[in-house]
Amino acid sequence: MEHMSETNELRIAVIGAGPAGVYSSDIFLRQLGKLGEELGLGTKARIDLFEKLPVPFGLVRYGVAPDHPSIKFIASALEKTLDNPDIHLYCDVEFGKDVTLDELLERYDAVLFATGAVEDKPLGLPGADLDGVYGAAKFVEWYDGYPTGAREWPLEAEEVAVIGGGNVAMDVARELMRNADDLKERTDIPDNVYEGIKANKAKTLHLFIRRGVAQAKFSVQELREMEKLPGVQLIINEDDFDLDDDTIEEAGKDKLTRQMVEELFTIREMAEDMEDDGDTDFEGNPADRKYYIHFNSAPVEVLGKDGKVKAIRVEKTTTSADGKMTRTGEFEEYPVQAVYHAIGYKPATAPGIAYDERRAHLANANGDGRITTEASGEGAQVRERLYATGWAKRGPVGLIGSTKSDALLIVTNMLEDLSKAAEGGRVAADRDPESIDRLLASRGVKPIDFAGWKKVDAFERAEGAKEGREHKKVIDPEQMRALAHA
Template identity: 85%
Template sequence: MGSLLSGKSGTIFGVTATNTESENNGLRIAVIGAGPAGVYSSDIFLRQLKKLGDELGLGTEARIDLFERLPVPFGLVRYGVAPDHPSIKFIASALEKTLDNPHIHLYCDVEFGKDVTLEDLLERYDAVLFATGAVKDKPLRLPGADLDGVYGAAEFVGWYDGHPAGKREWPLDAERVAVIGGGNVAMDVARELMRNADDLKAKTDIPDNVYEGIKANKAKELHLFIRRGVAQAKFSVQELREMEKLPGVQLIINEDDFELDDDTIEMAQQDKLTRQMVEELYAIREMAEDMEDDGDVDFEGNPADRKYYIHFNSAPTEILGEDGHVKAIRVEHTETSADGVMKRLGSFTDYPVEAVYHAIGYKPESVTGIAYDEHGAHLANANGDGRITVEADNGEVRDRLYATGWAKRGPVGLIGSTKSDALLIVTNMLEDLAKDAEGGRVAADRDPESIDRLLAERGVHPIDFAGWKRIDAYERAEGAKEGREHKKVIDPEQFRALAHEVAGE
């Protein structure tokens, strides 16, 4: 396979495949992870360098190489968000426009720590930025968490999003299901468990195996348990509105959960997003009452064949089993003060269920050769400024190594937080590079094709941006056959065949 620079050539990109002066003489940055954090950071680095580079003595040119272990880019936008989120395609489109930049080079299907090492990168790049995200669940530390029928949200999301390393089948034989969590991922999981398969297929890019799995789903009753009160939930308004429009599903609430005191209401009104969320929850309360009054119907007034219970002030304490399988979940009733402090009341209710899904947070990945902060669940970095440290607690800063996104701050915050992180880390990177000799150009090997030769010698065949475009075109063509905009490929070997489907590769 030739140089990956060929992926940025011809009329598609308006540039040639030759080594430009900027690639030979500009800064060289490696970014690990081609999800939102990595792509936003790449874009912001180039923009800030154009703006400040001359003033800092760095020049204004740089080449950024994005390394991604999956065969395709976009990380959690593609594999961590429910397929029926309408905002997904807009975010993915924006990320793709950033990748379509002659100064950014995509290397998918390249695993850091296996295909390339930290030493390889430090020899060839002036700085290395980790944007590795999160793909694993935080462990559920409840008695009974090891029973058959207990599942982490991340694994389930990986299945219905068609993750290349995910499961191809999912056991959806439980008629009564519990979901634990008070955030957007819990809402995604609950919604997909209540979805109509044909409706989901018509509106999303789910692959065939997910369609068949959801079509066979036996769930008729779902209980969503949120430990704190209505005013302390972490749902987005968009999530709530998507929950309201589930064909065949009746929403059921406990009216007592909505008896908020004056202090709680006042506190909720002080934050715009919280106020909007609470207002939407009250709209759901009215909708649920109407659904019951009209004879147990869905949002369109049609008979409902599935029931979705929403329980606030409900803290699961134990998962009960029989013969190694889930048979119920025990929940302790709580109350929550205006400032969000939860008090356990010592009274319990057991709910018969055959499956439990927990969405209590993701745990960002550890990275070979980089210290990990177990308490904060992120790569060790100095005071949250993104500069990688030797150890988690007050460690010495390591030169030329940085972290951004969830790798830097842990699994909290959405796209807005990711962009803010990117600007902070880029500012720090430019500041540090400006202090180095040679205008920040400290990597010994400055040949832009050096990394291509190294990977080729190791038998690694990256998927570049042009390869991704071939994959995307195929997915769109397959979707069009069924009247859909898109249909996901899930097999890693098929990704590779599609990406390298040109002469000479």
Template identity: 90%
Template sequence: MTESSNTNENELRIAVIGAGPAGVYSSDIFLRQLKKLGEELGLGTKARIDLFEKLPVPFGLVRYGVAPDHPSIKFIADALEKTLDNPDIHLYCDVEFGKDVTLDELLARYDAVLFATGAVKDKPLGLPGADLDGVYGAAKFVEWYDGYPTGAREWPLTAENVAVIGGGNVAMDVARELMRNADDLKAKTDIPDNVYEGIQRNKAKVLHLFIRRGVAQAKFSVQELREMEKLPGVQLIINEDDFELDDDTIEVAGKDKLTRQMVEELFTIREMAEDMEDDGDVDFEGNPADRKYYVHFNSAPTEILGEDGKVKAIRVERTETGADGKMHRTGEFTDYPVEAVYHAIGYKPAEAPGIVYDEKGAHLANANGDGRITTAADGGEVRERLYATGWAKRGPVGLIGSTKSDALMIVTNMLEDLAKAAEGGRVAADRDPESIDRLLESRGIKPIDFAGWKKVDAFERAEGAKEGREHKKVIDPEQMRQLAHA
């Protein structure tokens, strides 16, 4: 036996399901922590991580869940790519867990399996009229404008008056894209042609964003608010009364740095909105605005009203929010004429075959949020060698950055458990690193590896360069496969 294959048989084997930020960060942190602590824990310092992704390309949420005009996304994608360019991390895109490979097959070949699956479904709206024609979940719209491989290719942007429901960053993204100028968006992003043409035909002239709680309880990031401030041709309109915060509310908001910064930015927007009105209904640059964007706090939609099966208005109840964040209804209702309603009230993270799902928390069942998978949603026994991180662990809350702190905690738990296991953590029976490749090949599955992804990326850059852009997204999964395997 050669020395290198002997080393290969001795390395720890970890399978990670999902090559989005949660999966990539966890892989990186696992290798770093193992180098740092492996000797002391009796685990050695060598590991091989195989990263399985059901889509033909990596990066999950960064590529397909965030609006294309986020400047920071490029930096995150670059950082994730650097991590994947590591000889100890092997990328297997276009391989779907539960369909192309089972849990038992992974457990036979890997010492631990970590679920870092994201979310592609919306939480249901649950309002009367939610099934009317013209009511859309944010997830499907995001899939369209981000060119998700199996997403819609056309989107009906025929409504002149539009409502968006939600008090978080996804609601902000959706509202901003609906108010976007197509040429401005194309110049600065990687949107494909079908999205550019769709937004060019967008008829929306008036948009209402409804947030159930008050200014101090919204969940917007400062970056989202700053992007909202710079929309060409769009006048921002707010209700002055929403900004009359009592001393208790100001005190509570001031205790948390991020909340304080958000509230300060919202007050900046209030001043901008006043200036826009005073200067004759203009946009942020002082040019005449042809679209109006209303931001309504303390406004809880209660019903979507229809006619002939189509949306014609949304009924909204005024609320009051105390300093403790508790919301009270006032019984005052207003109907707003709209022809489309988008709801961004949260995602439902994906289920994983063979793993219990916690419906209440909307995540995979895990012990006290420590990432160790359990046999039941409420307590249950810990299942050995199975872990969850990111939204799969905690549900659809937190920004991309939150996945880093998650990953460190889960990796620490994984290393602790592996150190207690027999054989120095090397518990998988099949230790041949090529065994997984033979299994997939026997099923006619051709994974796309990191080199394959680089070919797709190079093509996207070349296509973008033809139009003076950095990137232009490929959206057809078959084309991705052809490029990757060329």
């Protein structure tokens, strides 16, 4: 009988082993344990988690600045979740290339897309194609050692601009103003990133945020990291902090906005102290880099000479209490030799799944995570057994925490649908748990499992320990494969 129960468990495929995919797997198993009996589903499931990269954790490993203190904490929580006999990790397996949708539907009762985002939204300004204009995503890939990312990064510009009012813009600006030794001491950056940041020539950075202080989308944690940059003087424009009563009242309604605004006023005071003390950094030491924070500043054009960036033209804006931005027709130009734009990501498409171009996510019904035949309109029908969660479902918004609440909603919908299906939700024809392994092997695909990832992780820790660091990232995908399959 033992074998019978194994092949009779629910079988779920999850595409993407970042936070969205890992949280959903965990929540599915928990909710099934709680509600499975009353839903007539039983309490057993096997989840196979497919990841195109050789290692798991997506955004936590490759989309967030290495000097975020919370990252280690999140990574270890994800690690604990994956260390579960009911969750099987298949890294280095690309959906649509190594395995198709039909092949998954034959073997799994439901397929959940948690594919995230790796592309930048295009800048869309005149001059965006000049040499020296970079999307944040590519720069983040470089400093996070993404397996297929750039290995060198040109950090020749002495004056740089960063465009964006969110956390990615903050990360990019902070890394551009970073002291390499300080960064190496506290993070897992690989050697090429350390050398790159050590040679960085940037002395002046301008951060341009289109709306006002109360409409920025920074987390308090990001702001606190901005406050502790050795050798960097923060410079603000006092007029930006002249908020009217309506704006203050509106900002006070939302706890996170209120905390962010309070932290920005702390930065305003720090900036004044730094200036009064003779252009110092946060510890009172002489600053050799200047970091300007410009609110109500909408870049309108990148100016070039001989095909290279030479300046950025910015229009002053005003923002009303309800967040509406008005252009003033007043322009200013700032000399810069590089421009980084962090104006949002474009979540990945998935072969065979409709995409909502306007909202930049996989087409799903009213945001409930059920995949549809087209983005919206009369013809949009729900496709059975297909779901989306995280950025794949809602577009590139929200922090890692919002991915958890998302996962609960989608898992609830999945369980409801499975409970209504025939055979107690066991609708996939091929229920042999080893069927997927045979299919991949027949194509010469060698998945990296959890044990393989642990070997990569152990090597990274050992390499870090040699330099008195907790961890040092391996960046070459071939080296990862060799370690994992050793």
